[in-house]
Amino acid sequence: MRDFKDKVALITGAGNGFGFEIAKECADREMKLVLVDIDKEDLQAAVSFFEKKGVDVTGVECDVTLDLEVEKMVSTAIENYGSIDFLVNNAGVAIPGPVWKLPVQDWDWIVGANLMSQVYAMKRVIPIMIKQDSECHILNVASVAGLITSNGMPAYHATKHASVALTESTSYDLQAINSKIKMSVFCPGFVQTDLHNYERHRPERFMDKSDPYYSSYEYFSGQKRAEFVITTGMPIESIGLSVMNGIEEEQFYILTHPLYNTLIGKRVKEMLEGKGPDLVALRG
Numbered sequence: 497m498r499d500f501k502d503k504v505a506l507i508t509g510a511g512n513g514f515g516f517e518i519a520k521e522c523a524d525r526e527m528k529l530v531l532v533d534i535d536k537e538d539l540q541a542a543v544s545f546f547e548k549k550g551v552d553v554t555g556v557e558c559d560v561t562l563d564l565e566v567e568k569m570v571s572t573a574i575e576n577y578g579s580i581d582f583l584v585n586n587a588g589v590a591i592p593g594p595v596w597k598l599p600v601q602d603w604d605w606i607v608g609a610n611l612m613s614q615v616y617a618m619k620r621v622i623p624i625m626i627k628q629d630s631e632c633h634i635l636n637v638a639s640v641a642g643l644i645t646s647n648g649m650p651a652y653h654a655t656k657h658a659s660v661a662l663t664e665s666t667s668y669d670l671q672a673i674n675s676k677i678k679m680s681v682f683c684p685g686f687v688q689t690d691l692h693n694y695e696r697h698r699p700e701r702f703m704d705k706s707d708p709y710y711s712s713y714e715y716f717s718g719q720k721r722a723e724f725v726i727t728t729g730m731p732i733e734s735i736g737l738s739v740m741n742g743i744e745e746e747q748f749y750i751l752t753h754p755l756y757n758t759l760i761g762k763r764v765k766e767m768l769e770g771k772g773p774d775l776v777a778l779r780g
């Protein structure tokens with residue numbers, strides 16, 4: 497996609513971090529914006545930011561873990577602008593913790609936020625885009641955690657690998673029907689955002705903290721680790737441009753951290769050799 501002027505971008509998780517940065521790049525390209533977030537205050541601040549710049553923008557408060565709310569998000573975009581040309585499935589959370597400790601409600605939450613949100617949105621938006629029969633693009637935000645694995649965050653890795661696979665397989669299906677819709681999956685390493693403050697975005701129905709896990713060492717040390725890796729990650733400034741360059745170049749995998757390329761190659765090589773995860777080698 498290279499022609500952005502007056503096209504409509506629908507961006508989830510736009511109140512902060514990557515979503516907000518991608519929205520800024522879309523605004524620079526004179527797109528109309530539908531900004532979506534579960535966080536009312538951050539969403540309002542983002543909408544005001546773009547209104548002050550004279551951008552045609554609509555804010556939709558929405559919990560993307562709920563299919564019915566995603567339906568409302570899509571219908572608001574269509575009612576306001578009549579089309580959706582660029583869908584950015586960005587909203588997500590990063591929940592650490594070992595599989596034998598992490599409460600099932602946290603699994604339901606992260607699968608909803610990182611995977612099902614993308615399914616709900618594509619299920620509704622793809623038929624609209626097919627009907628439009630114009631140049632469109634769908635960007636699913638996964639992570640390099642969807643291309644490699646590490647210790648301490650099985651739920652995050654599982655949902656991000658699923659997001660990569662969902663995007664790849666859907667791309668085949670769109671090619672099979674000669675669709676004009678192009679797809680990309682964004683797979684960055686750590687970047688300085690608010691991702692470690694994931695508890696801020698815990699939906700009401702996953703709020704039961706009676707499980708002893710929430711007062712355990714694992715819970716607090718997982719949060720500390722998440723805070724460390726995010727706050728020491730790459731500065732966010734270049735992210736929006738990296739994404740939009742990838743969209744313009746019709747790059748399927750958009751990667752930002754060359755450091756991880758060796759690890760991606762190493763994982764594939766070791767898979768083919770039948771070698772399993774080795775914590776000592778990972779830490780080395």
Ligand SMILES: NC(=O)c1ccc[n+]([C@@H]2O[C@H](COP(=O)([O-])OP(=O)(O)OC[C@H]3O[C@@H](n4cnc5c(N)ncnc54)[C@H](O)[C@@H]3O)[C@@H](O)[C@H]2O)c1
Pocket residue numbers: 508509510511512513514515532533534535538558559560561586587588589590609610637638639640683684685686687688689690691692697699726729
């Ligand atoms: N920051 C990183 O290092 C990094 C690296 C790789 C991938 N990612 C991915 O990038 C995406 C964006 O994360 P970020 O780093 O910008 O974090 P962030 O926390 O700064 O932004 C995420 C936004 O999503 C919103 N959100 C969370 N749950 C939601 C829900 N249920 N419904 C609607 N909105 C919701 C939050 O309110 C927030 O505004 C995520 O999918 C994340 O997994 C981040």
